[in-house]
Amino acid sequence: MFAASNQLLWSMIGLLLTMGGTFLEAYGINLPWNWSQQGIKTFSLGVSYQIGAVLLVGCLGGKNAGGLSQIAYLVMGLTLLPVFAEGGGIGYVKLSHFGYLLGFIPGAWICGYFAFKARPRIETLAFSCLCGLFTVHICGIAYLMISYLFPWRVGENLSLIQAILKYSWFSLPGQLVVVCVVTIVAYVLRHIMFY
Template sequence: MAISTELLWAFIGLLLTIGGTFLEAFVATPTWQWGTNSLQTHSLGVTYQIGAVLLVGCLGGRNAAVLSQIAYVLLGLTWFPIFAQGGGMSYIKEPSFGYILGFIPGAWVCGFLAFKALPRLESLVFSCLSGLLTIHLTGILYLVLSYSSGWLGKAQIPLQQALLKYSLYPLPGQFAVICAVTLIAFTLRHIMFY
């Protein structure tokens, strides 16, 4: 990919990640009654943030994905309150910050794998799942190191509860977002690149 194209995808990825941070994911289910309430929405308990990280990997490749996430982390740590609970340098003491750091290697893994094979649904699902696994492993490592070293200060919840809160509980919603990302990436890759 040309450098200008990678920079464009990186910018798009940055905007998608910022927007996805504040956009809650829902699923719509039909009801048996027609009329004004024929569709019901249910929260997935997650935002589209990780979906944006993985989507830019699937569409822009590893370099654009990494650049977008480095820019996201730097903007959140310096100037703008673009993380879910604000921003600034003090955010590194948040238990969830390791997952945000995980966006960088997760985006790289997803982008690398997404362009290793032809864009088939299976290969895009695998690249997204690999990226998600990388994000979670980075977040878990950050949590374990932070708790064991006392980096977070007085932790509000025990480590086991933090692992459940940040890694296990969001997984079903994140899997649903990955399904949507895979379909979007598959469709756009075929429209734009082939």
């Protein structure tokens, strides 16, 4: 009973984090050795904290809580609640980049699976986050390829290579920075929570 209620709690936390992370842009700061000449300056990483929320719930709540939170997120977004970056509704499945959102489910599950296979160390948590991130990108690229084969796709007129560059390659550096942040936060919180 405790395990089920714990997973439900983490699923709800993951849902809220994913919804909030969708609209929270990730920023970085310039390197410390430049602070004396330039001061502390911020710059956009070109991504939101959405993927960070997906991976964090996997690292803290486990595979089932991670997967369930993302299923709830997709159901909410597809039933007209504007929780996706560009709104919501069933028409979202026609967007060529919808596969990245679908990839949140296996991405969070895989991240949670590996995060709890061993003691919470920086390396194991980083590995689990990277596995989850690459799962999201694999699902997104697969959906892109399928959407280019069939005529249901709507939206921008990009070639398949341009779409892969836009949705995967160009966002990957910022997402890797977010993965580093998630790894450290998950490491600290897992040790505070004693598991």
